[in-house]
Amino acid sequence: MPKPDSNPKYVYSASDLEANAFDAERDLGYPGEFPFTRGIQPTMYRGRLWTMRQYAGMGDAEESNRRYKFLLANGTAGLSVAFDLPTQIGYDSDDPMALGEVGKVGVAIDSIEDMERLFEGIPLDKISTSMTINATASILLALYVGVARRTGADVKKLSGTVQNDILKEYIARGTYIYPIGDAMRIITDMFAWANDEAPEWNTISISGYHMREAGSTAAQEIAFTLANGMTYVQAAIDAGLDIDRFAPRLSFFFNAHNNFFEEVAKFRCARRLWAHLMRDRFGAKNPRSWMLRFHTQTAGSTLTAQQPENNIVRTAIQALSAVMGGTQSLHTNGFDEALALPTEEAARTALRTQQIIASESGVAQTIDPFAGSYYVESLTNDLEKQARAYFERIDAMSPKNGGGMLRAIERGWVQQEIQTAAYEYQRAVDSGDAVVVGVNRFTREEEPGIPIQRIDENLERQQVERVRALRTRRDPNCWQAAIDRVKEHARSGQNLMPAILEAVESYATVGEIATAMREVFGEYRESVVI
Structure with missing residues (x-):
């Protein structure tokens, strides 16, 4: 919640717009017309x-x-x-x-x-x-x-x-x-x-x-x-x-x-x-x-x-x-x-x-x-x-x-x-210069609890089982050919989307397709900001 960029005056008038050479026709126009303000x-x-x-x-x-x-x-x-x-x-x-x-x-x-x-x-x-x-x-x-x-x-x-x-x-x-x-x-x-x-x-x-x-x-x-x-x-x-x-x-x-x-x-x-x-x-x-x-x-x-x-x-x-x-x-x-x-x-x-x-x-x-x-x-x-x-x-x-x-x-x-x-x-x-109601002003000594959404821990296990079962059912030759095509398009500069579409239809997973491109492109390493 950054502070506002501006420090508004108590009262604004036409002189504030005149100081900026404001032109209603140029700067506003009409809805649906350039510059779409x-x-x-x-x-x-x-x-x-x-x-x-x-x-x-x-x-x-x-x-x-x-x-x-x-x-x-x-x-x-x-x-x-x-x-x-x-x-x-x-x-x-x-x-x-x-x-x-x-x-x-x-x-x-x-x-x-x-x-x-x-x-x-x-x-x-x-x-x-x-x-x-x-x-x-x-x-x-x-x-x-x-x-x-x-x-x-x-x-x-x-x-x-x-x-x-x-x-x-x-x-x-x-x-x-x-x-x-x-x-x-x-x-x-x-x-x-x-x-x-x-x-x-x-x-x-x-x-x-x-x-x-x-x-x-x-x-x-x-x-x-x-x-x-x-x-x-x-x-x-x-x-x-x-x-x-x-x-x-x-x-x-x-x-x-x-x-x-x-x-x-x-x-x-x-x-x-x-x-x-x-x-x-x-x-x-x-x-x-x-x-x-x-x-x-x-x-x-x-x-x-x-x-x-x-x-x-x-x-x-x-x-x-x-x-x-x-x-x-x-x-x-x-x-x-x-x-x-x-x-x-x-x-x-x-x-x-x-x-x-x-x-x-x-x-x-x-x-x-x-x-x-x-x-x-x-x-x-x-x-x-x-x-x-x-x-x-x-x-x-x-x-x-x-x-x-x-x-x-x-x-x-x-x-x-x-x-x-x-x-x-x-x-x-x-x-305290910036007020956050309930945090640094107008606080309460005790906070009553409220119901919150909880994710069933069993869902992760079930999802893991699903993706592993998928790998056992799919055609391995079709899958491998599609993954190889993703790598080929990544290396050659051909548009990647047709190869990715073929891969998902061949039951390649998100991680497998992403990894295929990782093998060609590598991974980004963040610059340290001091």
């Missing part, structure tokens, strides 16, 4: 509400499938899959590295059979699915496509997203596998494959969320997220892709934090910046390439184990800022998530929070009602100035367009900037 659609929520997408995954595929059906029955419009750590970093459930982690922070997926169980009874061509997966995103997308084919769904009509933002993993989260250059190659292979085979699928969600969770400021979240975005765009162009074919499918993922007005301004600023970057820096011609479409999740780092019911209020304020800022989809955290994965009751309350905002508050009836506000427009302009200053520093690190962010990550510079911001905020909390 006011939203990417002319009618915004009057035409269609944001997608209410609740993030969930726990234990094994059956347990997660039950939660998805519960959420769909309660009004969720899209699914969002959380995977366990072994799946995220390319280890099967029976690998010694996975011991004790199977199904703990998300669902364990080892094979196409697990993926079938995960989506049993859910029509993949009628539901939008977001998968929070990065280093192994190509494998999980292949598994999803494999299941869709088996159920008769048209792959060209599948809608959803794989997060697939590996750069923020090196910066803030840590679930990377391969060296940066090889990881970028896998991503551009997915771009190229999806352009033809899954044109409605978003093959990346460029994520500021985790950087904000690591302690970044709002301006850093904008700057580093968009800088990562520029790096992916340049990598795709360098790989020979047409910007106006792949750019309309790019999507973003932001955090909704506690400072309400700053968050509204952050979303508006990010849209305007991206529109200018895509049109003016990269020369994109298609207006859809200029649009920044984004998902938002309320801030997990702001949730407190103390007085957890207070988190319902925090989440409501954060969700409202995302809506007022024009998000395309939204996840609201459960109030008990500082303690464990959310219970069904907590998940229902989180979803009802969105539904109340949509159906009772009236905020969806007017598009960008803060347009022209002295304060909000000043915040938007200030955040843009700070973000552009970061762009200049990043560009100076490499003469190659888009290369500065790679150099900044490799040097640990981006990580250091975020760590410094997080340290400064924690000092403010420790001193």
